[in-house]
Amino acid sequence: MSDLSHPIFARLYPRLDAGCAKAGGDANRAELLAGASGRVLEVGAGYGANFAHYPPEVTEVVAVEPEPRLRARAARAAARAPVPVTVRPGRAERLDVDDASFDVAVASLVLCSVRDPVRALAEFRRVLKPGGELRYYEHVRARTPGKVRFQRYADVVWPFLVAGCHVSRPTDEWIVGSGFTVREERRFEFPTSGRANPASPHVIGVAVRD
Template structure:
């Protein structure tokens, strides 16, 4: 877990996520979690900004967060969540859940920073029950050629400054390669905070087909 500790970035992220919610991410989170039911695992739960949006049809949330600073905020946030939320240490490469034990998985601005998307998505597939759903909300590589190339150039510095975040990942393609069928997707530009320009975001659902 030592490799996943970024205390300075985590403190900045807490402040940034509050601003992003005021700029529109609050509504994005609500859309992300609509339609969930049963047992849900949230990977990279951060400081728990999603917790207030879980619908009553969810019976349990297992919220996994590797960063100690963010996890402490998530534990506090879980106390007022409308559904039962257990916040536990862990990371996407080795999820603390049994095979086929979850009805759905949630990733929210986390697949940009996992060490390898293929490993993380394989773990998500492992813990999902047959027909389990993946709800995702991520920023991804721009479809504009020039902007995408600029993101490629900026990624090494961005990754060091932003807790391992890669702004140039084609996350939807990785989800499909991992055996998921995308059933709903919305692509839109969103600027979470100034002076960062609008980044391409994707919000959608997928079903694991194996």
């Protein structure tokens, strides 16, 4: 099954994300996609928040989203996108697309919640052309012992409240270990006053398929 139903989260997330957008989330998404070109696969597209930020050099976006309510909203957002976007069901761990068929893969606030992120990264590598880009915008494990402990405690309950999201995953380290070379990366706290937020450590980067 490609669907993964989270009806409460699907209703709440667009509202929560609207607040994040005003706090700088839109700028982060624009940074993530700046310079992207060619054929793009976006995995875990949600309700289509990234679509408006794709530059004109992108010729096509195939957007995969397993949650049916979010996918329906993404389909409506695709109709307003500045580039051609096709929305389809699917999961990160088993992408129904050909090997080496995309120039860019986009993971935007999704590797925190997939069931097997290492397998998902292997799928990203499979579908990218040699030299293709993985563009990622994720919250990740902190670098200070105190914050890491806070994240681990939070992960006891956080995934049940936020559709499987985990806050203590070292996603940036897994990317390096999955056959990618990081070309550029920026670590930051978001929101900036995020000391009491276990999901505040973020990273935006571009990694190239080896």
